[in-house]
Amino acid sequence: MVLNKLQPHIRISNRDTAKYALLPGDPGRVKRVMELLDKPKELASNREYYSISGYYKGIKLLVLSTGIGGASTGIAIEELHNIGVEVMIRIGSCGSLSTRTHIGDLVLVNGAVRDDGTSKTYIDSIYPAIPDTLLLIDTINSAEQLGCSYQIGKTRSHDSFYTENEEEYKSFWSSKGVLASDMETAALFTIGGLRGIKTASILNTVVEYQGNLENEINSYVEGQSHMLQGESNEINVALNSIYIYEQKNNIYTSN
Ligand SMILES: O=P(O)(O)O[C@H]1O[C@H](CO)[C@@H](O)[C@H]1O
Numbered sequence: 001m002v003l004n005k006l007q008p009h010i011r012i013s014n015r016d017t018a019k020y021a022l023l024p025g026d027p028g029r030v031k032r033v034m035e036l037l038d039k040p041k042e043l044a045s046n047r048e049y050y051s052i053s054g055y056y057k058g059i060k061l062l063v064l065s066t067g068i069g070g071a072s073t074g075i076a077i078e079e080l081h082n083i084g085v086e087v088m089i090r091i092g093s094c095g096s097l098s099t100r101t102h103i104g105d106l107v108l109v110n111g112a113v114r115d116d117g118t119s120k121t122y123i124d125s126i127y128p129a130i131p132d133t134l135l136l137i138d139t140i141n142s143a144e145q146l147g148c149s150y151q152i153g154k155t156r157s158h159d160s161f162y163t164e165n166e167e168e169y170k171s172f173w174s175s176k177g178v179l180a181s182d183m184e185t186a187a188l189f190t191i192g193g194l195r196g197i198k199t200a201s202i203l204n205t206v207v208e209y210q211g212n213l214e215n216e217i218n219s220y221v222e223g224q225s226h227m228l229q230g231e232s233n234e235i236n237v238a239l240n241s242i243y244i245y246e247q248k249n250n251i252y253t254s255n
């Protein structure tokens with residue numbers, strides 16, 4: 001059901017909607033996507049939710065920051081769904097859980113460990129947190145076309161950063177073959193699955209496995225070049241994925 005109503009948190013209504021949305025956690029990343037779009041327009045800024053619209057190769061899309069964590073992301077997903085957004089791609093950052101995944105590498109997520117609270121509030125954790133298969137394939141083809149360094153694998157979505165047990169959690173999930181940690185993908189995939197939204201998650205590695213989390217996130221915020229290159233790659237891969245997806249579906253939205 002598409003409601004013609006201003007959404008209370010994201011502060012967007014169907015008047016400004018689009019079929020596609022890119023979802024970074026960080027509002028600062030919205031501005032960096034904006035530079036790549038035609039006819040960019042600021043829509044709203046409320047709490048952690050900063051939004052713009054624009055066109056990529058003639059296709060209209062929204063870019064909305066979700067803030068940190070499943071709870072604020074869940075609200076963003078539901079309110080975007082209420083205004084008719086059908087395809088949502090997270091463009092996030094992550095910490096590596098593997099010695100094979102390094103700063104600036106992209107992780108194209110094929111499943112998320114639901115170690116967050118939000119997805120469990122929706123449904124028992126036996127329900128799988130997986131992306132839309134065809135959209136995931138589009139992200140893979142997109143990364144191949146653009147020649148970006150990527151891996152396909154699982155992420156663990158978590159809610160905490162600073163408990164006494166973080167290192168223990170990371171080694172456990174690393175030993176189970178999980179490639180990276182983030183905080184929003186499980187909520188996106190779970191809510192997307194339940195609501196019939198097509199979802200994908202593209203993550204840029206900003207912390208090495210067994211690296212120094214605080215120092216490396218500080219470096220990202222301060223503009224370390226490999227991390228920013230990874231961010232630019234994830235944005236371009238996401239935009240090109242939308243183009244690939246739209247070409248297959250062959251319906252251009254041009255309002
Ligand atoms: O850079 P974003 O997309 O916010 O993603 C990651 O960064 C934040 C933690 O630093 C969490 O939101 C985590 O998922």
Ligand SMILES: O=c1cc[nH]c(=O)[nH]1
Pocket residue numbers: 093094095096181182183207213
């Ligand atoms: O472990 C990590 C590192 C970066 N970002 C996260 O969400 N988790």
